[in-house]
Amino acid sequence: MTHVLMRVRGRLGGNCLRGLSTTSVCAKSASQTKASEPQKEIPGPVTQKLKKEMDKVHQAPAVRFFIDYEKSKGNYIVDVDGNKYLDMFMQISSLPLGYNHPDLIKAAQDPKMISALINRPALGSFPPKDWTERLHKTLIDIRPKGLSGVQTMMCGTCSNENAIKTAFMWYQRKKRGGPPSEEDLMSCMKQLPPGTPSLSVLAFQGAFHGRTMGMLSVTRSKAIHKVDVPAFDWPIANFPRYKYPLNKNVDYNKKQDTACLQEVEKIIGDRKKDKRDVAALIVEPIQAEGGDHHGSPEFFQGLRDLCTTYGIAFIVDEVQTGGGSTGSWWAHDSWKLKSPPDMVTFAKKFLTGGYYYKEDFKMNEPYRIYNTWMGEPSKMLLLEAVVNVIKRDNLLNQAGKVGKELQSYLDSLQGQYPKHLSNARGAGTFSAIDCSSAGLRDKIVNNAAQNDLHIGVCGDSSIRFRPALIFEEKHLKEAKEALSDAIASAVQSK
Ligand SMILES: Cc1ncc(COP(=O)(O)O)c(C=O)c1O
Incomplete structure (x- = not known):
């Protein structure tokens, strides 16, 4: 040896x-x-x-x-x-x-922390008086370009879950030209159309977006996560599988991008014909749990363009890639998109879950995007210290x-x-x-x-x-x- x-x-x-x-x-x-x-x-x-x-x-x-x-x-x-x-x-x-x-020990000793820890609020209804200020000093300060709003959540999975729900609601609102009608409200209680529409989310082979019932239908990284659990009939496309080093495999990798984008476009068309429209596409910048599979900026630009063309919400799951380890707050910064993603989800290094959204994706009615906690004020105090240390x-x-x-x-x-x-x-x-x-x-x-x-x-x-x-x-x-x-x-x- x-x-x-x-x-x-x-x-x-x-x-x-x-x-x-x-x-x-x-x-x-x-x-x-x-x-x-x-x-x-x-x-x-x-x-x-x-x-x-x-x-x-x-x-x-x-x-x-x-x-x-x-x-x-x-x-x-x-x-x-x-x-x-x-x-x-x-x-x-x-x-x-x-x-x-x-710095985090110091932040934990801040007197504000005691109130944040022992008076845990139902954030959607009774936020603390300084909540908006807390958002500005943390998540808004480092928000991805082009995304004006942020909604905090409990974990990465529920951030994706709620971003996808938001996409469905946005899609239907666009289609109707306004809020749900009486007929929508009545029919959804019987789980029938038009209130319960037949919509789908497109995701990728090898993706990991979480393990709740909904997210398992867009997760395809490992069978053990999915086995025994009923799934939505949602489409899955291939994600590029590159050969490395990249500079020696340019043609092969380009073909991967083209084939995957063509497949995505075909699925969108087929689903439309079937009246099971793809309302959202969710993708990780680097498929992490699935094996650290990267996509090129051109591939992601292609996805953005397809989503724009077909009126589909483009959701980027930065739960694992977000927060700085790629050398940037957001891995998707490197794609140089002409138009930003519609929503970007996060958790992990941000200590709180959540998702950023474009103005168009804001919900006007109460309780559509809601749960008791919807985030955690004490984590925001720590996050403020994290953001300051990363910058300093x-x-x-x-x-x-x-x-x-x-x-x-x-x-x-x-x-x-x-x-x-x-x-x-x-x-x-x-x-x-x-x-x-x-x-x-x-x-x-x-x-x-x-x-x-x-x-x-x-x-x-x-x-x-x-x-x-x-x-x-x-x-x-x-x-x-x-x-x-x-x-x-x-x-x-x-
Ligand atoms: C890309 C991605 N999305 C979603 C999740 C789920 O996040 P959480 O475990 O916080 O629910 C993970 C977790 O590893 C992840 O890597």
């Missing part, structure tokens, strides 16, 4: 553990370890015990580790067994500033910069292991690489954990990287050592 990693075991309790980072300070006590010869039990005994207890009263099969959130700090997560990992997955891409960021510390730029370095490292890995690794790709730190099999991918991820690096998976056999925006070059250096060793060991043991 040529790749022997000199590193510090990430176990708390030794001399190394006063600070939370794995550093050369601890080099003297470092043991030489090989990922191929695991020395720690993952998950550890304490996690296993807690998981058994949890399983008796709560769903637990997806639990990987129980975490000590007090001890986790910055880019490092600490589990209950004392294992410390450099975290490049960050709560499924959702923590913008890592663990226990001092120039973190979008940082994600772009360190992302380039991560990307070139992934390129070099696939050069080194052409039979095992391929399709290195990314935008900012939002990156991925494919493995030749799911088995190899899982070995690499487990070996990386042995080397104190926590990374994610997506699609059939991809590894995905989703570090926080505070991820720096020194963290990348550490990640490279851990990952290079993890890969070497996994490939050798195949």
Whole structure:
């Protein structure tokens, strides 16, 4: 084995553990370890015990580790067994500033936070007096170009769900030329037309938009999410599957775009003939859970144009891509659209869910887009601190910069292991690489954990990287050592 990693075991309790980072300070006590010869039990005994207890009263099969959130700090997560990992997955891409960021601790100690936490409002009816100001200082301040309004929601899934509902209501309002008629109101109570119209949403193979009943009909990433659940009869089109590197596969990738756009247009036409109009199209800028599949600006421009031509709402799901890791607040900024999306949904790094909308998509009647909470005021106080830190510390730029370095490292890995690794790709730190099999991918991820690096998976056999925006070059250096060793060991043991 040529790749022997000199590193510090990430176990708390030794001399190394006063600070939370794995550093050369601890080099003297470092043991030489090989990922191929695991020395720690993952998950550890304490996690296993807690998981058994949890399983008796709560769903637990997806639990990987129980975490000590007090001890986790910055880019490092600490589990209950004392294992410390450099975290490049960050709560499924959702923590913008890592663990226990001092500015967020300060924001949490603001006296305003107490009222926000203990007087949780029914936001749609009784918003706090400073709610509009809170919106301006956060979501409106960083809104995507061309979108004037924002509606907060509870999570990514319900943001998509409500954006799609909004699209249906918009579509029918356009068709009728006004609000619902008496006939609409009567017939919808029997789930009959015209009040219950036969409309559909077009989504893509490999998409992930959430797991509620409605969203499962536009989600096609993994069968386990969908199995046993009835679905709407909504159409699915192919999403481009590019070959990498992009600059060496221009013709192939262009053909992918053209074929997918033609298919979308055909589906729209067929559905219209069938009187089951496509009212909305929902798409991720990068299909994340489905395997980090990218689309080109030209592909998305084509989708925008088709939606405009056929009067369809164009919804961009930025639940995972939004919030800065691509080097921009919004991944769709890079498409340079002539006309903005009609709605953009978000959650994860924004700490609250929600969707932005064009003026035309505002609902005038009460209770059409509504639920009890519709968001969370305490999260908006934290979000204000997040937005300020991202701007002050120039973190979008940082994600772009360190992302380039991560990307070139992934390129070099696939050069080194052409039979095992391929399709290195990314935008900012939002990156991925494919493995030749799911088995190899899982070995690499487990070996990386042995080397104190926590990374994610997506699609059939991809590894995905989703570090926080505070991820720096020194963290990348550490990640490279851990990952290079993890890969070497996994490939050798195949
Ligand atoms: C693109 C995308 N849309 C929607 C969702 C669902 O968000 P949530 O888990 O907050 O409901 C996710 C979650 O991973 C996602 O990645």
